[in-house]
Amino acid sequence: MKQIKIGAITIGQAPRTDITRDILPLLPDYMTLTEYGALDDMTYEEVMSQFAPSEDDEVLVSRMRDGRQAKFTERFIRPLVQQKIDQAEAEGVSAIILFCTGVFPEFRHQVLFIEPQPLFHAIAAKLAGNQKIGILVPEPDQVEQAYHTWGKSGISIEATSASPYLEFDKIVEAASFFKDKDLAFICTDCMGFTMEMKHRIQEITGLPVLLPRTLVVRILCEMFS
Template identity: 35%
Template sequence: MKVGLITIGQSPRTDITKDIGPILQRAGIDYIECGALDNLSRVEIDSLGPESDKDYILVTKLLDGTEVKLSRSKIVERIQECISKLENQVEIIGLLCTGEFPELKSKRLLIEPSILLTKVVEALSPDISITILIPSADQERELREKWKDREGMIVIPISPYTSTPSDFRKRLKGVTADQLVVMDCIGYTLEMKRLVKNILKRPIILPRTLLASVISEVAE
């Protein structure tokens, strides 16, 4: 079976597939990628950035490793174009972003990590308390709306693209985490999950491996 993976940044996202590739391969799944920012100049990419703090902000990275912020309203059409490009080549499409995109349409099964995260947490317990990691403090408003049913949650901004292990240790030092930690960005790696687990001593949900596991489950 072949799966399409769509990033809001530039493809290929080898930083993501290094973690999810083995999971997909064990299930006999091949994948192809498409990026919403593929073939764009830096000037064109910059034009897709947020214009005010009221924008729904997404964070991704370019092929050269540069972190960029995008406006959801400006990028959603390009994500849809990737879906249209891939849906005649694959059986399943996985979105490599935990942002919310209710307007996306696909003729194929479209798996969105944002929905997986909220539903898995709900399934674990309606009342479970959570600590959430996000790439940027600029995203906190949208994050709190997304998780509005979780009162008293702790929100910790720390970039998966520019932060070092030392940055994680400093940022999380002294934090008393809730019952569950959600790393709410596809950019967080398996290595980062292990580091955070070692620091906070709590169960953790990592979106990229959750996505790959669900794709494998429905594909096998």
């Protein structure tokens, strides 16, 4: 089979080695992954000072190249993501994955564009039926946002927060929040959550966990197999 070039766009900085160590083993030999970061040309200090969210903004969290967590607003990052989509298409990719589960207006694209959020919500809704699910978001100020966003998709949730970019112990603590609750399963609502974190949450709660990074890659592989 001929080589297929895939673009991966993070709303933070590339490379996202924390994501690719989980997803590269899932890609067939004929697929190559080229990464693009919306914040590649900015410093951490510039992002934190210029893109800081205000009270009513949609809050997003991502990772800088040096591993630091950055928090910013969707309205600032959106045009930078569009620039990277345009760049990836100009460089000949056959498909693009967005490394973010946030909610965005529709992006302009010519090739297959895999945006995790609508896929994640649609699959979770079908799997949950009328049951409640657990949602883990990175930041406390995203919890209320999660109730609103998932509620719009018709899904009843219990939400709490723990960043995948900070202390692992906080993930363990957050997982305990879901223990013994009447939930169908748990969704980790950020591309930053790892396979290791997924397995630890499963151990603590006894519940299945839906991980967006591996979900979207498996969909991608199905499309091109």
